[in-house]
Amino acid sequence: xxxEFKIKTAEQRAKVEDLFDYExxxxxxxTYGHVYKARKKxxxxxxxxxxxxxxxxxxxxxxxxxxxxxxxxxxxxxxxINLQRVFLSHNDRKVWLLFDYAEHDLWHIIKYHRAAKAxxxxxxxxxxxxxxxLYQILSGIHYLHSNWILHRDLKPANxxxxxxxxxxxxxKIADMGFARLFNSPLKPLADLDPVVVTxxxxxxxxxxxxRHYTKAIDIWAIGCIFAELLTSEPIFHCRQEDIKTSNxxxxxxxxxxxxxxxxxxxxxxxxxxxxPEHHTLMKDFKKSSYQTCSLMKYMERHKLKPDSRxxxxxxxxxxxxxxxxxxxxxxxxxxxxxxxxxxxxDVFAGCxxxxxxxxxxxxxxxxxxxxxxxxxxxxxxxQQAGGQNVQQHQNSGAGHQxxxxxxxxxxxxxxxxxxxxxxxxxxxxxxxxDHSGGPGGPNxxxxxxFAQGGQSGPDFGNHPGMHHNMNVYGQTGPPNHNQxxxxxxx
Numbered sequence: 001x002x003x004e005f006k007i008k009t010a011e012q013r014a015k016v017e018d019l020f021d022y023e024x025x026x027x028x029x030x031t032y033g034h035v036y037k038a039r040k041k042x043x044x045x046x047x048x049x050x051x052x053x054x055x056x057x058x059x060x061x062x063x064x065x066x067x068x069x070x071x072x073x074x075x076x077x078x079x080x081i082n083l084q085r086v087f088l089s090h091n092d093r094k095v096w097l098l099f100d101y102a103e104h105d106l107w108h109i110i111k112y113h114r115a116a117k118a119x120x121x122x123x124x125x126x127x128x129x130x131x132x133x134l135y136q137i138l139s140g141i142h143y144l145h146s147n148w149i150l151h152r153d154l155k156p157a158n159x160x161x162x163x164x165x166x167x168x169x170x171x172k173i174a175d176m177g178f179a180r181l182f183n184s185p186l187k188p189l190a191d192l193d194p195v196v197v198t199x200x201x202x203x204x205x206x207x208x209x210x211r212h213y214t215k216a217i218d219i220w221a222i223g224c225i226f227a228e229l230l231t232s233e234p235i236f237h238c239r240q241e242d243i244k245t246s247n248x249x250x251x252x253x254x255x256x257x258x259x260x261x262x263x264x265x266x267x268x269x270x271x272x273x274x275x276p277e278h279h280t281l282m283k284d285f286k287k288s289s290y291q292t293c294s295l296m297k298y299m300e301r302h303k304l305k306p307d308s309r310x311x312x313x314x315x316x317x318x319x320x321x322x323x324x325x326x327x328x329x330x331x332x333x334x335x336x337x338x339x340x341x342x343x344x345x346d347v348f349a350g351c352x353x354x355x356x357x358x359x360x361x362x363x364x365x366x367x368x369x370x371x372x373x374x375x376x377x378x379x380x381x382x383q384q385a386g387g388q389n390v391q392q393h394q395n396s397g398a399g400h401q402x403x404x405x406x407x408x409x410x411x412x413x414x415x416x417x418x419x420x421x422x423x424x425x426x427x428x429x430x431x432x433x434d435h436s437g438g439p440g441g442p443n444x445x446x447x448x449x450f451a452q453g454g455q456s457g458p459d460f461g462n463h464p465g466m467h468h469n470m471n472v473y474g475q476t477g478p479p480n481h482n483q484x485x486x487x488x489x490x
Contacts, residue, residue, distance in 0.1 A: 079140030103163025106156035136171035154221035169346030209276030223317030
């Protein structure tokens with residue numbers, strides 16, 4: 001390329017530092033770089049729109065990655081985070097991604113309630129809040145699935161919630177396939193950096209070696225999130241050991257799932273025998289060990305009645321056989337969403353938002369390590385103290401926009417010790433959508449070349465002296481699964 005032309009082009013290229021104020025406003029950091037809260041420098045008087053600037057350090061982008069980013073920018077849905085702009089700095093090979101800024105996320109929201117319960121404090125939230133959160137998550141995923149995009153890494157940290165402003169209380173699903181842009185898409189599932197991988201929300205068919213991602217794996221993850229909203233603890237939390245393996249088979253995670261759900265019978269999951277790791281499964285596990293386990297018993301321990309609408313929908317989301325698992329559109333038509341209180345666009349339903357805003361981080365790069373060391377020490381101490389009867393597991397992962405500095409707030413709940421945590425990582429890697437039904441027919445996937453990829457629950461009755469549309473949503477907490485992902489941790 002002509003040198004003078006190259007210099008002239010560089011001078012004309014928009015520079016993020018010329019357009020936005022973000023210095024000293026870091027709200028997240030992780031494997032790939034940093035996330036900043038930013039405002040436009042040329043904002044007019046009264047314009048206070050906030051943005052999230054995600055800096056990817058030292059990677060550069062391939063042409064295929066650029067094309068995929070361009071496709072991501074075409075995604076337009078109220079419940080999907082919008083990638084507004086990309087800045088490329090050729091001098092230091094940094095990439096900047098610009099998003100709308102989300103003040104909250106489910107990881108922090110659940111953590112807040114867990115801490116409140118531990119300190120016996122009541123948190124006032126709308127009675128419809130969990131229902132509204134779930135409905136908007138399903139709505140966003142239905143849009144992605146309709147466009148043959150799989151998320152592949154849904155978790156509370158990737159579910160953002162907008163703060164005060166034009167989109168107050170609106171859910172935004174984040175991290176659709178960004179890990180694929182910065183990791184080889186050809187790598188097997190478990191061969192990514194362990195910081196990036198989390199198993200807690202991974203569907204059982206993937207743990208048994210399924211070769212392809214399908215829409216059903218996102219549905220399983222939504223079921224896990226729903227259960228976590230109802231109980232304030234991750235339903236399938238598992239230890240982090242053995243995560244550095246190229247084998248997708250993960251014994252401890254399967255054990256945790258069976259300890260909650262029970263071992264699937266041949267009638268419940270007819271094709272389980274076709275799973276690549278079925279032989280290993282039968283060698284490692286005894287069905288009789290899980291005869292007394294069931295989702296109904298687990299949720300009853302958390303005060304959710306088996307005849308409730310919530311439990312009926314949760315069962316359909318957490319169906320072991322992926323071919324029988326409910327779809328996003330079917331779930332949205334569930335009677336749970338058609339009875340009072342109805343879901344609202346503002347999940348806070350106009351009520352005051354009780355959650356604190358994100359804190360700015362310092363540049364002390366040792367903070368994450370110290371936080372991780374403290375969590376590991378706490379984890380070891382609590383292991384010695386014991387836990388509940390069901391074996392407890394933990395794991396750490398990572399994701400896209402939420403997450404945060406790894407504060408150790410919120411005591412552990414009755415279900416076991418705190419998770420050791422870890423620094424944030426990139427989100428899920430992308431993949432081709434499954435070909436089983438869905439809009440567009442079996443060839444629709446080809447048109448889009450990529451696909452992304454507590455003892456007590458909330459009191460759904462009225463609390464004495466409260467507004468009729470309010471309830472107490474404070475739960476005894478689970479292990480403090482700090483830093484297992486998020487848009488603000490990457």
